[in-house]
Amino acid sequence: MKEDKELLFNVATPLGFKVSTTKSYWEYITTIKHPHIKGMESDVILTLKNPDCIRRSKVDENVYLLYREIEYHNKNYHMCVVTNRNKGIIITAYITDRIKEGVQIWKKSK
Known part of the structure; x- marks a missing residue:
């Protein structure tokens, strides 16, 4: 992570670890990798804070x-x-x- 002033968000997950991203990396995601999520920062933050499930990569x-x-x-x-x-x-x-596939490690209680 570069400088704090470039931090876009830092969010705690239900598993207790925090996830952050910078403005420049978010710009990269929404411009190059997945432009369809441009302007959906609030959905990403909500997914980190309150996911339906969390899976761990098999790889x-x-x-x-x-x-x-x-x-x-x-x-x-x-x-x-x-x-x-x-x-x-x-x-x-x-x-x-x-x-996707992977090992489910957490699921929201209903």
Whole structure:
């Protein structure tokens, strides 16, 4: 992470680890990687704070995928925020129609 003044947000997850991103990295995600989520910072923050479920990557045990159901273009989808738990950073975020494979490690109580 560069300087604090560039910090866009720093959010605690239900598992107790914090995730942050900078303005410049968020710009990279929303310009290059996934432009469809531009302007959806509040959905990403809410997904980090209050996900429906959290899954751990099969490939990298430090990578956690946090999912929350959202409405996008009048249909139900999932916001997925991919994080590195050890580094406390967002790797990427995107909208998907299904929850990916991986080990479920947390699920919201109903």
